[in-house]
Amino acid sequence: MINQSRNSEQLDEELVSRVQHGDKTAFDHLVIKYQHRIIQLVNRYVKDPSEAQDVAQDAFIKAYRALDGFRGEAAFYTWLYRIATNTAKNYLISRTRRHSDYQYDIQELEVIGNSPQLHSNDTPEQLLLSEEIMTTLNQAIEDLPEEMRVAFRLREIEGRSYEEIALAMKCPVGTIRSRLFRAREAIDKQLTFLLD
Amino acid sequence: MSEDLNLKLSQFIDNELEHDEALKLLNALADQPHLQHKLKRYEAISHAIKSQVYLEVKADFSANIAQQIKQDALPFIDKKQSFKQTYQWLALAASIAIVAFIVEQGINNQRFNSTATLQMAKHWLPKDSDLNKRIGQYLQDHSPDAYANGEIDAKPYAKVTIVNPK
Numbered sequence: 132m133i134n135q136s137r138n139s140e141q142l143d144e145e146l147v148s149r150v151q152h153g154d155k156t157a158f159d160h161l162v163i164k165y166q167h168r169i170i171q172l173v174n175r176y177v178k179d180p181s182e183a184q185d186v187a188q189d190a191f192i193k194a195y196r197a198l199d200g201f202r203g204e205a206a207f208y209t210w211l212y213r214i215a216t217n218t219a220k221n222y223l224i225s226r227t228r229r230h231s232d233y234q235y236d237i238q239e240l241e242v243i244g245n246s247p248q249l250h251s252n253d254t255p256e257q258l259l260l261s262e263e264i265m266t267t268l269n270q271a272i273e274d275l276p277e278e279m280r281v282a283f284r285l286r287e288i289e290g291r292s293y294e295e296i297a298l299a300m301k302c303p304v305g306t307i308r309s310r311l312f313r314a315r316e317a318i319d320k321q322l323t324f325l326l327d
Numbered sequence: 328m329s330e331d332l333n334l335k336l337s338q339f340i341d342n343e344l345e346h347d348e349a350l351k352l353l354n355a356l357a358d359q360p361h362l363q364h365k366l367k368r369y370e371a372i373s374h375a376i377k378s379q380v381y382l383e384v385k386a387d388f389s390a391n392i393a394q395q396i397k398q399d400a401l402p403f404i405d406k407k408q409s410f411k412q413t414y415q416w417l418a419l420a421a422s423i424a425i426v427a428f429i430v431e432q433g434i435n436n437q438r439f440n441s442t443a444t445l446q447m448a449k450h451w452l453p454k455d456s457d458l459n460k461r462i463g464q465y466l467q468d469h470s471p472d473a474y475a476n477g478e479i480d481a482k483p484y485a486k487v488t489i490v491n492p493k
Binding site for chain 2: 136141164180188191196264283286288293311312315323
């Protein structure tokens with residue numbers, strides 16, 4: 132059985148060590164691994180997917196520049212998370228100084244970070260597209276064969292490991308692996324039709 | 328081949344890939360933009376299920392970061408190299424200082440010997456002789472040693488020259 136978090140941490144440790152010894156490609160790997168999570172995190176603060184991506188880029192660059200000081204006391208992702216949070220907050224503060232309609236104080240920023248998205252800076256067209264994407268996505272999940280849909284929900288919503296899902300569904304881990312992959316492919320196919 | 332990689336992507340986002348396989352996949356991702364696109368799509372789907380918000384990473388996200396850090400000097404490696412360079416300069420400066428010290432000591436010794444010779448000569452010559460007075464004046468004018476009442480009051484010292492690497 133693969134211990135998911137330990138596996139991930141080991142990979143991070145190796146990549147960080149490589150970066151610290153001069154391998155910039157290893158940092159690319161870390162970016163690819165965590166880009167989505169960091170953008171999601173930053174988006175909780177800035178409420179704009181496009182700006183969130185720019186701020187997330189800044190966060191990664193700051194992390195790279197601070198990496199020589201990283202001694203592994205915390206897990207790499209925990210450390211990166213803190214940098215991203217601080218970068219997002221600083222961005223909001225500087226945005227406040229530029230635009231009077233955004234007024235945040237430090238305590239508000241903490242609340243914003245922890246709450247679901249209540250506001251959006253999307254245009255009406257973007258909101259419409261988002262709705263359409265979500266409708267397509269939800270429909271694509273409903274259209275999945277039952278065993279794929281169950282496995283997919285156990286994984287994505289309940290966060291179960293492959294082994295746990297295999298136990299729950301009384302089938303081998305390999306079967307679960309295959310079902311999840313095929314579920315993603317089927318949903319991706321529907322979204323490609325809409326987005327690409 | 329592509330389906331095999333896509334299957335690995337699916338495992339990767341679930342943290343279900345072994346360490347070595349994950350590393351191989353990351354290496355493959357670096358060279359295959361379509362694979363990166365697939366990963367971003369899977370991640371967007373995964374996030375959307377939980378949050379009901381679809382958010383896909385821009386195509387050039389990691390490339391922009393790579394571009395920025397490419398321009399950065401490697402902070403840790405350059406610090407090490409800078410230390411090595413500084414160390415080399417210090418070593419050079421110390422070597423020059425030692426050589427200067429040795430040379431200076433040699434010169435001082437010669438001067439001291441000259442002084443001693445002249446002192447002896449002065450001692451042998453009658454005190455009121457013109458030559459004696461001239462030797463005394465010479466010693467006073469040219470010796471680095473302090474004189475008190477025409478007599479030597481030697482305080483040995485070393486002059487050390489430090490070379491500033493700047």
